[in-house]
Amino acid sequence: MAKTALVISAHSADFVWRCGGAIALHAAKGYEVTVLCLSYGERGESAKLWKLADMSLEKVKAARRVEAENAAKALDVHDIQFFDLGDYPLEVDRDAKYRLVDVIRKVQPEFMLSHSRWDPYNTDHMYATQIAIEARMIAQAWGHNPGEKVLGAPQLYLFEPHQTEQMEWKPDVFLDISSVWEKKWAGIQCMEGQEHLWHYYKNVAENRGNHFMRNSGGQSGGRKATHAEGFQSVFPRTVDEL
Amino acid sequence: MAKTALVISAHSADFVWRCGGAIALHAAKGYEVTVLCLSYGERGESAKLWKLADMSLEKVKAARRVEAENAAKALDVHDIQFFDLGDYPLEVDRDAKYRLVDVIRKVQPEFMLSHSRWDPYNTDHMYATQIAIEARMIAQAWGHNPGEKVLGAPQLYLFEPHQTEQMEWKPDVFLDISSVWEKKWAGIQCMEGQEHLWHYYKNVAENRGNHFMRNSGGQSGGRKATHAEGFQSVFPRTVDEL
């Protein structure tokens, strides 16, 4: 059985900027990574498209979906799903929560990925995490759809938001994505509607590479890493060796 | 070359209660674990001895040293050193800092262990950690005793204080010490002067075992662990897989 991971992305581009490297890296290690886009970001994260003539919500959603699917391909995503719940604001009702629980139980992820706990610029982001935490709990309940395999206790990693300090986000793990940087860069370039962010996230990846090195061996060297991604763990780890 | 670890303990008993399991477990894995006791805790943590007749500072220190050495033996400590810097308050001058740096550089630890960042009950504890962080930095400096091998960037784990919540201490890693619990229990019983704490730390170890299980697989089971220890990391981890 392949190992699995699950990304819960508020809008259809978030998974690319924030954990595209983790996706591609784990895919390369044999993980099947599922990406769940709660919305397309059609209203709030598609300014460039809305400036075009003759645009409609459906057209924007279609364009965003194509971009996300292309990026998913570039990143070797195993499965990408679109819940199309609307954005700005994202709203997740009980039925949608249960659909999310269904996905979590089916995937049985080794770990989950979602947004920061606080984001005053974008309440959809923090709401997605709140829902992810709630759905994780429901998926663990023996009395929810009795007979189904319940969820264990996968780690929930919060991926890097824009303006990390404003989001009260603090990474406690840096993942070396040097070996898959080209894939992440290809995925980023699929997001044609947000070209102004490409260079920004390239810089982020390079500087997180610096942080990786700073923590992996100190000033005197440290293993070389050209690119990295940072994550904040919600739950403590359990280990057999420090 | 054996892997190594370094414990910086404000008083001579702290390493037993707080990371005795980690010591014994890593020793069993082939690590050489060095324990550095900055003081004997002779003034502030030896009430039982001071209630005996005809006591003196030297007698208390001697008794504390024997207890600590016995515990070290029980825990398979590779080397235990006593800096005898005094307690209540502990004071570390420049020379003592440099002696500490010498030890750090000689040990070249994979990871270090010390106290919580805040402790209003016991300022020696938080001071020890402040010194540990400072000495770690000095040990990384190429210009300190040029020619010596500088330190890399080992993790600094903060071990469990008494009354964790008051110390603003939050564990992010639980270590399964089930396999070495008997050794830790033997080490604890070497601390004859603080028998009132034996049962307390037995309870702590059992309940941390519960926390280990809660995080390693969820309500539906999780790997069995009878005893565990918790640690708070000061620095982020660098990994190749989440």
Next chain:
Amino acid sequence: MAKTALVISAHSADFVWRCGGAIALHAAKGYEVTVLCLSYGERGESAKLWKLADMSLEKVKAARRVEAENAAKALDVHDIQFFDLGDYPLEVDRDAKYRLVDVIRKVQPEFMLSHSRWDPYNTDHMYATQIAIEARMIAQAWGHNPGEKVLGAPQLYLFEPHQTEQMEWKPDVFLDISSVWEKKWAGIQCMEGQEHLWHYYKNVAENRGNHFMRNSGGQSGGRKATHAEGFQSVFPRTVDEL
């Protein structure tokens, strides 16, 4: 008129582990303690029951209710009420909020008890506290059911969650429950479906007894307490003497 207290428990077992001692102790002092269970914890906290053959939601709820009633009896609870609002996730609509306000106003508690503000393992817990705070506010409103006696400003104590540090919970008061420990232990043993937690909460009570002593007189003695419970206050106290 008897003094009163009110416990707001997300699931029907929470009040036992987390404040069973406070309940029994205040009952012994003449308080009438009301316990309000928002749900039975039938879906998420009844794994052992769901593993039995031929189980249904109604059967689980019935079993949980019996356990809770038995525990309430063991703890000398004055009144236990079940709102049966569902769990995993718990949902409290406007009508249910108003029913809760009715109970608060009828009880007119000296103090209230509920869960920690944050709990990433169990969103029902933190949601219950959010609702408790909101209902406390509504109960204070002169314009809510005008003519009824409005609520004063009772303290809201947050009782001890599982894995306190992960819940960002910090106790500021320790209650000596030594005199009623046998009652709490009897109450705990009523929770037959969660036998794996009995020993855990026995350890907690003993170690909180240690914390009680550490704060009530210092290393040189302190009043003896074999068992205690910790609580975090939401509101400041008003006193006539420090």
Next chain:
Amino acid sequence: MAKTALVISAHSADFVWRCGGAIALHAAKGYEVTVLCLSYGERGESAKLWKLADMSLEKVKAARRVEAENAAKALDVHDIQFFDLGDYPLEVDRDAKYRLVDVIRKVQPEFMLSHSRWDPYNTDHMYATQIAIEARMIAQAWGHNPGEKVLGAPQLYLFEPHQTEQMEWKPDVFLDISSVWEKKWAGIQCMEGQEHLWHYYKNVAENRGNHFMRNSGGQSGGRKATHAEGFQSVFPRTVDEL
């Protein structure tokens, strides 16, 4: 074009106590300040009225509205709007959110003002801020009512709550309102139903004047300010000079 500002007030009196000086001052500078009262505070903040004979919800709302309109006049408010969404608890559904977005877009404020992020005494307050942040985000979305002018990125200032420390509120800016204090004092006196708060907020304004001076030039002098108001910024500033 006049500059504009927007106050989002949970209840119809909040804007007076908490930012009446900022309103009057900016009006004097030529700003058009719009005040949006989400509710009248008719149930929870009108105890004095409810103690009168023969009172009803409609009568209380009418009285509260008159008070608020009088205060608005005293403070030179440009426009005051009442959403009448109910209080204790305040509830804002999707339609009401969109009405709020309409106002924000129409006003296109240079800055917005609302409540503290945390308020365990009054959940309406923190809920209003949550809604303000969400509505600000929606107002920035190009896909929300395409064709309308989208919102830029105005600062959101959190005005001073009652019992600041309990609300985890920390002012990072003090505004000198000495020149308009008489207007604020007149506005305060319009709130006939809450006369017990007049003196309290006079003291606050005087002491914030002291804080202004302490920070504007130090012990050796500092510019004289008799009255001030404090605010906490949600977003970072962008400047051309420190």
Next chain:
Amino acid sequence: MAKTALVISAHSADFVWRCGGAIALHAAKGYEVTVLCLSYGERGESAKLWKLADMSLEKVKAARRVEAENAAKALDVHDIQFFDLGDYPLEVDRDAKYRLVDVIRKVQPEFMLSHSRWDPYNTDHMYATQIAIEARMIAQAWGHNPGEKVLGAPQLYLFEPHQTEQMEWKPDVFLDISSVWEKKWAGIQCMEGQEHLWHYYKNVAENRGNHFMRNSGGQSGGRKATHAEGFQSVFPRTVDEL
């Protein structure tokens, strides 16, 4: 034996503004309250005196001492001591720490009072608290001056700083000082060199009275208190009833 309390004041006026009410109130209840002024505040808190002609450090200290002694008298202080350790910056060497420990042990206080943990305006303040915590610990050590009566575990209350929010200070207890307000007001007026602060602290006392009422019974009344003082506890309480 009279109950006792100990105030540790960085400068010779701090005890008046910040806990003069607590002093007078407990004196009225029969406590013997000792005030320890670590310095006179002669360099940093005596601007008015330094503006006079022909001033010297000794003259300023003498004038400050007279003011403090007068205030102590007005507040019924049992004993006031001046350590004259210098200010801006205050420095406490090992000998001075031991003198402080001597006082603590001699007084054997039921509770201690000192400054906030953080104060970027005045490092003497936070340093005094750091020293108070350290000295409390030393006073508990059986090995410090063996044979002396060791200290128990008195609460350490942090009294109200100027600009509370900037100091990250949060009161968890309000003390009703209405009955001794006249004494505190008389004490305040002894501080002739800092007349600009008299009105400020009168406002503080009145508004803390409001907070007292808000927490002692709610909007519908609450016990009347015209003046109060707020304190933050460092340690948890131990109680027999919530």
Next chain:
Amino acid sequence: MAKTALVISAHSADFVWRCGGAIALHAAKGYEVTVLCLSYGERGESAKLWKLADMSLEKVKAARRVEAENAAKALDVHDIQFFDLGDYPLEVDRDAKYRLVDVIRKVQPEFMLSHSRWDPYNTDHMYATQIAIEARMIAQAWGHNPGEKVLGAPQLYLFEPHQTEQMEWKPDVFLDISSVWEKKWAGIQCMEGQEHLWHYYKNVAENRGNHFMRNSGGQSGGRKATHAEGFQSVFPRTVDEL
């Protein structure tokens, strides 16, 4: 009289990476900016030099000084001073504090700049800030060198540390340095011994430019800024307009 600013830099390169843009920008506006290097960073931040043959502490200091002077020239620094107090660890005794106070009083800065409050990688950094805060306080004391002009209450900005999130640093102001970026880049390139950081801080400046735009007008545009620097304010601002 020219306006002035003062940078307090733990090591001789810090001012370049962390606030070189602010220096050059304010110089261009007519400010006289003084830079105070407490040490050369000769032991801990000169790894590249120490790897050369035949090196000594004096040679490293000389080389570091030249680099810093060159960078100062590139940034239009008005005056650069070297206190040569040693690094790893930096130690500032009473005399050195008073020298620092002398500089502060002579410069009478509009604002000061120093390091983050917390830095577990580099205790010199946080110690420098602690000293800056203490010296600022001493400089305000009328009794320190009576007759000298005392300091007002300048803002203290904390400039950007390496790994901002680990340092618990949160910028509340972004400064547009686009117009002086070439100067900053030239200054950076003077730091020949730390070439591995050039690209890192170029990325930082670009991404802070992005943050500037995100906060200065929103997704729909915002003023263009190619480069920016972030700062955290220690003290609240005092303003006449929000």
